[in-house]
Amino acid sequence: MSIEPEDRDNGKLKIKDLPGSKSNINDLQATRSFGWTSASRSHPGRVREVNEDACLDQPEHELWAVADGMGGHTLGEFASGLAVHRLMGLPVAKNLVQRVKAARDRLQEANRDLRAEAVRRKTPLIGTTIAALLAAGRRCACLWAGDSRIYLYRAGRVRLLTRDHSHLEAARSRHVGGLDDTLIRPRANLVTRALGCEDTVELDEVAIELLDDDIFLLCSDGLSNEVSELSIEQALMPGICARACGTLVDMALERDARDNITAVVVRAEDLSSPDRTEPRAAS
Numbered sequence: 001m002s003i004e005p006e007d008r009d010n011g012k013l014k015i016k017d018l019p020g021s022k023s024n025i026n027d028l029q030a031t032r033s034f035g036w037t038s039a040s041r042s043h044p045g046r047v048r049e050v051n052e053d054a055c056l057d058q059p060e061h062e063l064w065a066v067a068d069g070m071g072g073h074t075l076g077e078f079a080s081g082l083a084v085h086r087l088m089g090l091p092v093a094k095n096l097v098q099r100v101k102a103a104r105d106r107l108q109e110a111n112r113d114l115r116a117e118a119v120r121r122k123t124p125l126i127g128t129t130i131a132a133l134l135a136a137g138r139r140c141a142c143l144w145a146g147d148s149r150i151y152l153y154r155a156g157r158v159r160l161l162t163r164d165h166s167h168l169e170a171a172r173s174r175h176v177g178g179l180d181d182t183l184i185r186p187r188a189n190l191v192t193r194a195l196g197c198e199d200t201v202e203l204d205e206v207a208i209e210l211l212d213d214d215i216f217l218l219c220s221d222g223l224s225n226e227v228s229e230l231s232i233e234q235a236l237m238p239g240i241c242a243r244a245c246g247t248l249v250d251m252a253l254e255r256d257a258r259d260n261i262t263a264v265v266v267r268a269e270d271l272s273s274p275d276r277t278e279p280r281a282a283s
Contacts, residue, residue, distance in 0.1 A: 037267050
């Protein structure tokens with residue numbers, strides 16, 4: 001992307017676990033309202049040699065994220081990796097407001113680090129988008145800056161929870177409405193907000209109540225630019241996270257795939273639902 005992984009693909013940064021992160025997992029699960037399964041896949045695409053995307057996939061911490069770096073060469077890869085590392089191991093909590101505040105603080109730290117690194121390297125910009133999903137109790141929140149997206153699949157329909165911070169989205173909000181333009185947007189889609197671009201990053205937020213079998217897709221624009229919302233809906237419908245990840249990335253690769261492609265698919269299971277007494281097997 002610009003401002004103006006399944007491991008077998010490329011060994012791209014995909015953060016699953018922290019050292020010692022399993023130590024209190026049983027205790028945490030005993031107090032949770034929802035169980036979680038998730039899967040992630042990242043691919044450099046068919047044009048670029050370097051994958052500047054990074055993702056965080058930590059269902060045991062009720063935490064997921066996608067970042068799409070910018071800055072050229074290895075700088076974008078550094079930026080996206082730093083952003084997801086800052087979120088790693090965010091403590092599980094019952095209070096969503098406190099958890100979101102902690103995530104915001106960590107992302108502001110990442111923003112300051114990227115600004116300082118750009119000065120040190122004497123380069124105009126080292127930045128990254130961020131889209132993060134955090135859960136606490138029976139609610140979850142999305143935090144984002146840039147054009148990485150979070151979708152929700154619920155009751156047979158998919159809807160976009162985030163709104164792109166881009167010149168294209170700003171123009172569309174002024175002039176065009178009601179179109180699914182994921183297949184026609186320009187390749188050079190300039191973002192208007194991201195980590196590393198200003199001294200303080202402005203993060204948008206939306207919080208929702210969770211329902212049983214909610215499915216979320218976090219993705220970089222390398223996927224959303226290539227795959228329509230209808231295709232996303234069809235891929236998420238079976239509710240199998242790993243299969244959905246593979247299907248969505250493969251669909252993007254069947255097209256031009258000029259950008260890096262990353263997908264994280266997350267499914268929520270209500271542990272208090274009378275239809276189940278324990279979480280279903282990971283998928």
